[in-house]
Amino acid sequence: MAVRDLQDMKVAFFGSPAFALPVLEAIRAQFEVVLVVAQPDKPVGRGLKLTPPPIAARAAELGVPLAQPTKLRRNAGFETVLGDSGADVAVTCAYGKILPASVLDIPRYGFLNTHTSLLPAYRGAAPIQWALIGGEGVTGTTIMQTDPGMDTGPILLQEELPIAPQWTSLDLSDALAEQASRLIVTALERLGRGDLVPTPQDDAAATHAPMLVKEDGFVRWMDLAQAVVNRYRGVAAWPQTTAFLGGARLKLGGLSVEEGEGQPGEILGLDASGLLIACGNGAVRVQTVQPEARRAQPAQTWATSAGIRAGMGFDLWTPASAQAQ
Template identity: 40%
Template sequence: MRLVFMGTPDFAVPALQALHAAGHDIAAVYTQPPRPAGRGKALRASPVHQAAEQLGIAVRHPVSLRKNAEEWEAFKALDADVAVVAAYGLILPQIMLDTPRLGCLNIHASLLPRWRGASPIQSAILAGDTQSGVTIMQMEAGLDTGPMLLREAVDITPTTTATSLHDALSALGSTLITKVLAAPHDPVPQPEEGVTYAPRLTKEDGRINWQDSATALDRRIRALTPWPGAYTLMADGTVLKIGAAQPLPSLNHTGTPGTVLDDALTIACGTGALRLTHLQKPGRGMMEADAFLRGFSLPKGTIFSSTPDLTGTQA
């Protein structure tokens, strides 16, 4: 089948590789333009861009598709049977949705209609969902509203992180999209019940509010690491990032939320407590708690703040 692939981050790479390995004729890959990255701010191609070049596939990276008649014509000239979209990052105008003979298919990282939108992986963990999954969807103008062709669930456990769920769903998406293109699948309209939306994340979402329960804070840390990253504040304004923690939801204490209760970095929460196991101070890498404490004192009675500090930069 002749297709166009449209994606940008690591999540989309396995799908591109799987479609290439399955023998599909990939006419072109669309991805976000190279962005400044690293300390030197040199332009860096997206993971999908790099993967496409390794496979010898032509790459296009328009800054915008809105009112871009030149790009619409280039897309039409590719004469694709179908376009496969996976975390591309640009909205496809209707003229492009209608161009491929079989339309445009989206690999979405949730069990639609739950968690339509930009952050389905993080939102599922934050909400305490016990399952996530991948839905292959026929795209239409609405935000992730199109009919479903295939979907499959993945369990979310008490130790699932955004990273581990991302990797599982990325691999599953590559499997499901190859199945959909290998044989006809009847489209099924999404149910009207159970619709939820996953908003675009900001750095402010990572701020720890110690008034919350230990269970909720553990989910926040697992959902928002590595980006935007969970963090708390010292009394002097120092920002400490929290990479991992052990929730102690049944631990009774009389400490004010945010107070260090012992020498093992157990922190009082609104309900229960959270034992920090991985932390990072400014200018340093993430460390295990024992190594962190050898160079940074957090004695019993230290109080962390819940006051916002980091600005809400968009993902």
């Protein structure tokens, strides 16, 4: 593709969640998006109303052709739709499905994927969350060639992003969405000029970021205080930080590291600034508590109403204890 053809580049966009919206808009501002592919509509809320994912809703607003296949493998109908779109290249951003070779081979310039980590680190569905849980100080965005594996394709572009100490997964997601929006446009422009050079990943250096489960939000009071706070930052969007006291499930908010010593899970003190709770090393301050089926409230307010006092202890939960139950 020559430079003079850049304005004519046709792009198919594969994505689903709100995170992918700014990436789609950035591509639309520079190139023609001829097809949007998103996950099928899903039941949402208490009424289980069938609701389109944000990318599908935006495509409908824009009048861009939309496909929402339930499967990609052995789906000749979808392959025809993608081929007939005339897309020169396809971009995936948080689409949520692994693409088979029969789909990857359709656009003449293949697929580019935006991945929110510095590959080969944190391959998988939740790189933002696991980078925070892992205490990383730097992450970034990778633009890669999509292959049939899980984030295993050659790297085309990569850019670092420092992680602010107070950022949660919500903050980091916003920053990475902005970075990915810029970087994918650069990648498409360079694709058009023919100067993108693929670099194979070092599989031996790969780490993994599997999809979160509810238990990933459970506090491990035996951990270092910083590890407890890192986990809180990583699960802020979902499943959020959960602790147990006398078997009652509580969501905790506003966690920060503080000095303090005691038995893991022990309440060392409580005042207007919150609860001070001992960890395996150090302590954490908890600003808000949300009992089940109730709203979050200041930790001191909750403690007073629940009869909580210093010296009491939160239940100790570990993956091993859960397996033993």
